[in-house]
Amino acid sequence: MPSPTSVHLRLAVETDAESVFNWRNAESTRRYFLDSRPLTLEAHLSWFRRVLINPAQILLIGETADHQPIGVLRYDLTPEGLAEVSIYVVPDQCGKGYGGALLLAGERWLREAHPDVIAVEASVLSENIGSRKAFEKSGYSAALIRYRKSLDRAGGAAL
Numbered sequence: 001m002p003s004p005t006s007v008h009l010r011l012a013v014e015t016d017a018e019s020v021f022n023w024r025n026a027e028s029t030r031r032y033f034l035d036s037r038p039l040t041l042e043a044h045l046s047w048f049r050r051v052l053i054n055p056a057q058i059l060l061i062g063e064t065a066d067h068q069p070i071g072v073l074r075y076d077l078t079p080e081g082l083a084e085v086s087i088y089v090v091p092d093q094c095g096k097g098y099g100g101a102l103l104l105a106g107e108r109w110l111r112e113a114h115p116d117v118i119a120v121e122a123s124v125l126s127e128n129i130g131s132r133k134a135f136e137k138s139g140y141s142a143a144l145i146r147y148r149k150s151l152d153r154a155g156g157a158a159l
Contacts, residue, residue: 081118099134
């Protein structure tokens with residue numbers, strides 16, 4: 001895993017919107033989102049602008065020392081001191097170990113910028129093995145397991 005100190009984090013700015021849209025909409029990224037449908041650029045830009053001005057949301061871009069983008073972190077802050085993290089690695093940087101480095105760099109950033117945050121939580125789809133490994137290697141432990149069973153419209157269980 002790359003060192004978290006080799007990852008530079010910066011606040012996202014308006015000019016990042018199109019890049020973040022392309023990274024987020026890549027099939028390799030969105031297949032692991034709770035809502036994996038592709039976004040329209042219009043919907044993304046509306047969301048992006050809302051996040052940038054919302055003090056309870058933080059959008060960070062992770063970069064290497066030579067300013068190559070490697071990933072995106074979003075923190076949703078609660079008044080209770082929790083931060084829900086959403087993370088993804090830029091598609092052409094997947095498999096290089098940046099997920100864990102981004103998480104640890106994000107924790108360092110939170111400690112400095114938001115010392116009131118006492119815990120970080122995340123929701124990860126069970127089939128997202130890469131994210132699960134990144135969280136586990138970064139010291140996260142499973143706190144909640146959700147089960148789901150889809151039912152067909154005829155009233156029986158889907159097979």
